[in-house]
Amino acid sequence: MDCPTCESMVDAYVDGELSANESADFERALSQCPACRQRLEAARELSGLLRALPAEPAPDLLRARIERELREIAGRPWQRARQMAMAASVIVALGVGWIGGSLTTPGARETNELLAGYLRVSMSDSGVEVASSDRHTVKPWFAGRIDYAPPVHDLTAEGFPLLGGRVDLVDGRKVAVLVYRRNQHRVALTLWPSKSSTGTTPDFEERDGFALASWRRGGFEMHAVADLSPAEMKGFVAAVDQAIAADR
Secondary structure (H helix, E strand, C coil), X not given: CCHHHXXXXXXXXXXXXXXXXXXXXXXXXXXCCHHHHHHHHHHHHHHHHHHCCCCCCCCHHHHHHHHHHHHHHHCCCCCHHHHHHHHHHHHHHHHHHHHHHHHHCCCCHHHHHHHHHHHHHHHCCCCCCEECCCHHHHHHHCECCECCCXXXXXXXXXXXXXXXXXXXXXXXXXXXXXXXXXXXXXXXXXXXXXXXXCCCCCEEEEECCEEEEEEEECCEEEEEEECCCHHHHHHHHHHHHHHHHHHC
């Protein structure tokens, strides 16, 4: 067995994925390859570090990000070994990044849940549980599924046609999500009743490549997430506000 072949088998050996004969051949080759022995020790050390990480359930946002990245990797015309290596690096990078973020950004749970909800919308075939651009179809659908009636508007004239609605969870509560389309992108508007009837100025931010907007209007807390430019997100928020004002 030559050195490149031996080195390519290190990770599979550490993970116990080699057959008995392959393991025996690998171990014999190690005695003649100092570089492979060093590579083996490094792989064992990394494996130990990963096993030592806190064994807590991955949050929805982390799982959704990994699923999205792996779907993109699977669609690329690479060799399987290269795909598997890239997939492993994605999982480690996202996992370590989430651990660091969870320790340094307390209070971001709600935003993470909103982003995870958007990823579920964008990755599913339709992104909705009730598919219709008719507000008189979508709004009644929420009755009995959540404990409030959300304002529903079709924004086709403003460039954001309504695709439908769905129910999601934010902070353990069932909430309404209205899904809109902007060209080939989807916009998720999550809203629930506010304790205050006073409106607020929209707060815009970008996170992980997504545009987010949070504001209060018409007695509802409004949260929009989309894979849009900041200007397009501002246009969407303005369209929502105008539609709510027109109902009064």
